Amino acid sequence: MRYHWDVSNRISPMRRFNRPVGEKPYICVVRPLGGKSKDGEKLIDEDTYKWDGGNYVYDWAPLKTQIDTVQSGARIFQLMIDNVPWAFQRGMDLKGQQEVETYGNAWPPNDPGAWSLYIQEMLKELIKTYGRERVGQWRFCIGREIGTAGHWRGSMPEFFDHYALTVKAVHSILPEAKVGAHFLWASSNNSYGPDFVKWCKQNNVHYDFVGVSYYPFYNRSNRVDIERVYRLDFAPIKDIPEWNPEATLEIHEFSLIKSMSKQGNSFDNAPKAHSEAFTVMLGKMMYDHNMHHVFRWGTGENKLAEQEFLRMKGNVYYAGSKQGEPLVAGNRIDAVFARDMKNNQFNIMAYNYNADPSTKKAEPVAIATTLPFPPSTRIKTRTAAFGESGLEWSDWKMQRTQSGSGREVSMLELGVGLPSFSFCKIEIQGPEAGRPTRVLTNRADQSNVEVELGDLDDGNLVCYMRGRRYVIPITSLSDDDQLYLKKWAEGK
Numbered sequence: 424m425r426y427h428w429d430v431s432n433r434i435s436p437m438r439r440f441n442r443p444v445g446e447k448p449y450i451c452v453v454r455p456l457g458g459k460s461k462d463g464e465k466l467i468d469e470d471t472y473k474w475d476g477g478n479y480v481y482d483w484a485p486l487k488t489q490i491d492t493v494q495s496g497a498r499i500f501q502l503m504i505d506n507v508p509w510a511f512q513r514g515m516d517l518k519g520q521q522e523v524e525t526y527g528n529a530w531p532p533n534d535p536g537a538w539s540l541y542i543q544e545m546l547k548e549l550i551k552t553y554g555r556e557r558v559g560q561w562r563f564c565i566g567r568e569i570g571t572a573g574h575w576r577g578s579m580p581e582f583f584d585h586y587a588l589t590v591k592a593v594h595s596i597l598p599e600a601k602v603g604a605h606f607l608w609a610s611s612n613n614s615y616g617p618d619f620v621k622w623c624k625q626n627n628v629h630y631d632f633v634g635v636s637y638y639p640f641y642n643r644s645n646r647v648d649i650e651r652v653y654r655l656d657f658a659p660i661k662d663i664p665e666w667n668p669e670a671t672l673e674i675h676e677f678s679l680i681k682s683m684s685k686q687g688n689s690f691d692n693a694p695k696a697h698s699e700a701f702t703v704m705l706g707k708m709m710y711d712h713n714m715h716h717v718f719r720w721g722t723g724e725n726k727l728a729e730q731e732f733l734r735m736k737g738n739v740y741y742a743g744s745k746q747g748e749p750l751v752a753g754n755r756i757d758a759v760f761a762r763d764m765k766n767n768q769f770n771i772m773a774y775n776y777n778a779d780p781s782t783k784k785a786e787p788v789a790i791a792t793t794l795p796f797p798p799s800t801r802i803k804t805r806t807a808a809f810g811e812s813g814l815e816w817s818d819w820k821m822q823r824t825q826s827g828s829g830r831e832v833s834m835l836e837l838g839v840g841l842p843s844f845s846f847c848k849i850e851i852q853g854p855e856a857g858r859p860t861r862v863l864t865n866r867a868d869q870s871n872v873e874v875e876l877g878d879l880d881d882g883n884l885v886c887y888m889r890g891r892r893y894v895i896p897i898t899s900l901s902d903d904d905q906l907y908l909k910k911w912a913e914g915k
Contacts (some may be wrong), residue, residue, distance in 0.1 A: 424761055427709050427717045428702075428729045430500050432676065435459060435469065436492045437485070444723045451675070451718055452494045453567065455486050456545075458506030458528035465509050465523060472508035472541055475495040479510055479537065483548045490553070499560075504542070504589060505567040505574070508531050525573030525688055531581050535588055539564035542592035550596070554890035561603040565589045567638055568676070569606050573688070579615055586619075587628045594629075603632035605675045608656035616660040624665035634675030634716070639701075641679050641693035644753065644778040647701065649708045653699060657712065671715040677705075678720060694780075696844040697721035700810055702728035703774040703846045709760050710740050727814050728772075731807075731848050735770050738763050753777045754786050754843060769794065769851040782843040791836045796853055798826040798833040799880050801912070806839065807848040814848065821913075859911070863900040879912045 431443040434453045442448065457470030467473065469485045493499055509716045511532035512522060522528075532538040549558045565586050568574045575582055590602050606616040616633060623630055635657065639646035646652065652912065661672040679701050684688040693860035705717070706728070723729055749756055758773035775786050796802070801823055807814040824833035839847050863886075874893070877885035884895045897905055 424710065424732075424735055424738045424740045425715065427706060428719060428723060428732065429632055430716055430718045431723070432718050432720055433493070437469070438492060440492060441722060442495075443699070443719075448497045450497045450724075451490055451501040451503065452493060452499065453503050454506045454527065455502055456504065456506065456507035457485065458511075458525045460527040460560070461836070463523055466527075467509055470508040470510065471545070472510050474510045481541070481544055483545070483547075486545070487548075487552060498684050501562040501564050502567045503567055504508075504563055507538070511538065524576065525686055529572065529574055529576040531575075531577040531585055535585075538585075539592040540590055542589055543596050546593065546596040546600075555597075556587055559597060559599055562603070562632070563593055564603055564605055564634060564675070566604045566606075568907050569604060570611065570615050571607065571687075573686075576594070579618060582615065583619065583622050583626075583628075587626070590629060594878060601631040603630045604885075605634035605636070606660075608635050608637055609659040610655040614659075617663065620663060620667075621665045623667070630667060630670055632671045632673055634673045634718075635660065636676040637674050638678055638680055638683065638690065639674070640683075641681060641697045641701070641776050647679075647704075647776060647778050648755070649704050653708055653712060657714070661712070661714075668697070672712075673714065673716040673718070675716075675718045676720075677717050678715075694844075695808070696703055697776070699726075699728045699779075700734075700774045700776045700844045700846050702726070703759065703772050704755065704757070704776050706732055706772075707757055707774075710746050710759065711728075711742075725813075727809060728846060731772060731814075733764070735761050735772075738770060741877065743879075751777070751782060751784050751786055751843065753779050753782065756786060756788060756841065760792060766822050767853045771849040771851075772846060773839060773849070774846040775843055777843040779843075785840045785842045788839050788841050789836065790839065790849070791834060792851075793827055794824055794833050794835055794851070794853065795831065796824055796833050797830060797878075798824060799878060800824045800833060800854060801878060802835070803852040804835075804837070805850050806837075807850075808839075809845045809847065819852075828873070839907070842844055851887060861904070861907065863895070863904050866899055866901055876908075876911065879908060884908060 430449045430451055432451050432453055433440045459466040459469055471482055471486050473480050473482055479810055506527045509528055512528055512530055515533045566582060569582050586604055593600050594604055608682045609612045609616055616635060657672060678690060678692040679698050680690040681693045741760040743758055743760050745757060761770045771790060773788060773790060801821060803818045803819045803821055807815050807816045824835050827833040859876050860873055861876060862871050864871055874886040874888045877887055882897055884897055886893050897908060
């Protein structure tokens with residue numbers, strides 16, 4: 424299992440930026456090349472390509488300032504090649520259309536040849552300044568939310584040509600660089616994603632990833648029905664024959680929102696309880712369909728579900744199934760099942776999400792899992808429930824597994840109550856990998872034998888010697904052995 428919430432978007436961090444949690448968080452730098460605006464006016468000073476009145480000149484200082492700012496407390500994950508510097512708009516006939524869009528310059532460059540050379544010179548400067556090894560670790564995303572007028576005023580074919588030209592320029596200097604593009608979700612009015620995948624296949628144009636945006640309203644059922652969302656918004660891009668199987672589908676802008684501005688460039692987040700439950704639901708979809716990365720806008724501070732997923736990084740993910748129907752209309756219930764092989768621990772994250780904010784009633788949920796231990800194996804379990812004060816953990820509880828489908832596996836059944844906007848974490852710890860050994864004394868003849876202790880079962884000791892399993896009545900052992908086994912069984 425990978426951790427999905429390890430990248431944060433930051434827009435042009437010239438002097439400082441809102442640092443995400445973590446020792447060295449990853450950052451996607453948005454609009455690093457220029458082409459920006461403020462209050463409808465062009466910000467020429469922060470462009471990396473300028474017209475000085477007689478010539479076009481490169482100015483890499485604004486770009487390197489942003490990189491240095493990020494690297495002072497974080498790591499570059501991805502540089503956007505999105506807004507084109509304003510000088511590339513010079514001399515274009517826009518036929519009366521506005522030069523400055525919502526996010527700055529959304530027009531294609533006026534000279535494709537000059538643009539290609541500009542990209543090559545940019546990479547040469549980055550390699551000279553930061554070293555080929557470091558720059559080679561950065562990804563380059565060409566275009567942001569292509570399909571919206573605020574980001575791209577050209578046509579779909581024009582963007583595809585622009586992408587191919589840019590990729591060729593990048594790879595001419597840095598052949599190993601990972602490249603991709605960012606579009607709207609597939610069911611949006613102007614989704615270029617499915618056409619992009621097909622066009623790349625037809626024209627042999629490379630991409631390592633495709634990013635999409637996903638801003639679901641927390642109280643709209645069709646936008647939080649995660650199975651429907653995948654089927655309509657993600658599958659038409661990824662689950663088609665033309666998809667590059669070596670590439671990854673990612674969410675490059677995301678937030679569960681309560682409201683959004685008319686311009687679409689600001690929003691209010693959903694209540695915390697909804698966001699936490701939705702994070703688990705979204706995570707399950709990502710694991711089920713092998714999607715990568717959810718780029719966040721915030722810092723990730725006090726994101727409890729994200730923190731639990733981080734603790735599960737490296738676990739083995741297991742598929743699950745559901746039976747029955749929820750008692751409360753609209754409740755969406757499921758769980759993530761995983762195994763921590765290193766620590767012999769099993770992790771379950773169950774959630775309940777409802778698009779109706781007025782829903783209050785809790786849902787009883789039965790969880791059953793198969794464990795790779797013989798029946799009646801002693802295990803430990805504990806549960807964390809999401810509440811107003813965060814995750815509240817129970818004490819560890821000793822219990823035994825039940826009979827399963829054979830002698831080497833067993834079942835564990837647990838019951839939890841899940842409010843409509845909540846999740847719980849269940850941790851199951853199996854027996855230690857190495858069985859303890861003890862020299863036992865036969866009560867009748869005082870003979871001794873060394874065995875590996877397995878379990879106590881209905882007055883008998885299950886033990887192992889030279890790989891074979893034996894069952895010994897406890898009453899046949901010495902008093903010292905019986906006292907020791909009693910304390911051992913109690914975990915003391």
